[in-house]
Amino acid sequence: MSSRIHALDPxxxxxxxxxxxxxxxxxxxxxSPAKHAIMSCVVELNPRAAKKAAFETNVAATLMSxxxxxxxxxxxxxxxxxxxxxxxxxxxxxxxxxxxRLAPKPLRDLMGGQGLRDIEWKSLVPGVAVHDVLGNRxxxxxxxxxxxxxxxxxxxxxxxxxxxxxxxxxxxSYLANDRVxxxxxxxxxxxxxxxxxxxxxxxxxxxxVMTQGPLKMKSWLPRIVQQVVGI
Amino acid sequence: xxTKQTPRSGGFTPSKKSVSAAKRDAAWLDSxxxxxxxxxxxxxxxxxxxxxxxxxxxxxxxxxxAEDIVQDVMIKVWTSAHMFDPAKASFATWVYRMTxxxxxxxxxxxxxxxxxxxxxxxxxxxxxxxxxxxxxMTQQSTDILREHIARLTEAQQMAIRMAFLEFKTHKQISAExxxxxxxxxxxxxxxxxxxxxxxxxxxxxxx
Numbered sequence: 001m002s003s004r005i006h007a008l009d010p011x012x013x014x015x016x017x018x019x020x021x022x023x024x025x026x027x028x029x030x031x032s033p034a035k036h037a038i039m040s041c042v043v044e045l046n047p048r049a050a051k052k053a054a055f056e057t058n059v060a061a062t063l064m065s066x067x068x069x070x071x072x073x074x075x076x077x078x079x080x081x082x083x084x085x086x087x088x089x090x091x092x093x094x095x096x097x098x099x100x101r102l103a104p105k106p107l108r109d110l111m112g113g114q115g116l117r118d119i120e121w122k123s124l125v126p127g128v129a130v131h132d133v134l135g136n137r138x139x140x141x142x143x144x145x146x147x148x149x150x151x152x153x154x155x156x157x158x159x160x161x162x163x164x165x166x167x168x169x170x171x172x173s174y175l176a177n178d179r180v181x182x183x184x185x186x187x188x189x190x191x192x193x194x195x196x197x198x199x200x201x202x203x204x205x206x207x208x209v210m211t212q213g214p215l216k217m218k219s220w221l222p223r224i225v226q227q228v229v230g231i
Numbered sequence: 232x233x234t235k236q237t238p239r240s241g242g243f244t245p246s247k248k249s250v251s252a253a254k255r256d257a258a259w260l261d262s263x264x265x266x267x268x269x270x271x272x273x274x275x276x277x278x279x280x281x282x283x284x285x286x287x288x289x290x291x292x293x294x295x296x297a298e299d300i301v302q303d304v305m306i307k308v309w310t311s312a313h314m315f316d317p318a319k320a321s322f323a324t325w326v327y328r329m330t331x332x333x334x335x336x337x338x339x340x341x342x343x344x345x346x347x348x349x350x351x352x353x354x355x356x357x358x359x360x361x362x363x364x365x366x367x368m369t370q371q372s373t374d375i376l377r378e379h380i381a382r383l384t385e386a387q388q389m390a391i392r393m394a395f396l397e398f399k400t401h402k403q404i405s406a407e408x409x410x411x412x413x414x415x416x417x418x419x420x421x422x423x424x425x426x427x428x429x430x431x432x433x434x435x436x437x438x
Contacts, residue, residue, distance in 0.1 A: 061324040
């Protein structure tokens with residue numbers, strides 16, 4: 001079966017094969033939390049995607065005026081005013097260490113403000129490790145969000161999945177089905193495709209990955225390990 | 232639904248109403264940022280609170296939760312009013328984006344099968360401030376955008392309404408309408424592109 005590959009096009013469409021629908025669903029607030037998190041990071045890393053998202057967010061905000069307003073309860077404003085914190089100058093530096101910039105801000109926020117230094121990696125197969133971002137457990141929608149780190153030169157275990165797989169490349173690069181993916185690229189694989197990305201020599205490749213349902217590993221070793229690390 | 236309108240020769244002029252609404256919002260935001268003016272915040276949310284609550288409830292959020300989310304947004308507007316730049320965005324878009332992101336946060340925190348360590352939950356992503364996406368549309372343009380939406384074909388309007396007002400993903404729209412997924416994508420894409428072209432043309436006219 002030929003695998004359908006989607007990636008950021010040089011002309012700025014976020015994904016080839018018409019996957020700009022991800023931007024519309026993002027702007028409208030229709031994505032699951034894991035996918036929304038990935039798109040927030042894509043938007044930070046890719047100015048063209050950001051521009052598209054901004055336009056469609058304007059469309060969404062404009063259409064909001066067509067929805068019937070619902071009055072707030074009488075005590076709402078008063079109760080909220082009572083809860084207002086005193087405003088202190090924000091400590092920008094605390095969440096903006098240059099060494100942490102490898103991780104886009106929405107990802108750092110999800111990880112309690114930390115960057116990718118000092119995080120705990122769990123080994124999947126030699127050269128490949130994972131770190132759960134949304135806490136190593138399924139969300140109700142079945143999505144999992146995790147970081148994946150692969151050493152330069154390794155091949156990822158060949159796998160397919162039951163649902164979609166969204167991969168945002170944060171560092172390094174890999175080759176999958178004759179296409180190179182690098183920082184800021186969003187790679188979406190449909191269900192029922194098999195692929196085995198080849199990590200480029202040199203730098204570690206770190207990706208933010210969303211998968212729906214467990215991966216289907218082709219060989220027995222990763223199959224066993226994945227049960228332990230839970231992807 | 233009005234789909235066919237008499238074509239007009241000139242561009243649209245923003246109504247006085249929306250220009251003054253934008254000025255009014257900007258003045259309130261400025262007052263909040265520079266004078267810690269709680270009354271300005273109240274007035275702002277007398278206007279926008281019911282709209283945001285309506286949007287959340289249209290998504291199926293219950294009354295109480297919708298108010299909790301609007302309250303979070305109101306507090307967020309209070310603490311980050313200094314980051315609002317009327318040259319870059321209308322307040323409507325800015326506050327919409329905050330509400331959307333709070334709604335996603337809410338789903339993330341409450342959509343789990345089991346609850347996480349409360350300590351970690353406390354520090355998680357509480358400070359989403361729209362920044363990466365810069366708007367190039369002001370409040371006046373919002374009026375014009377609305378006009379252009381009304382001029383889309385019926386099929387295009389239906390598709391973007393299902394996405395933005397019924398909150399359906401492309402797949403859900405396809406399942407519901409029986410249209411192939413590719414057709415849904417094409418309709419939404421062509422609608423967005425038509426709007427972009429119209430808005431670009433409008434902006435050229437201003438230059």
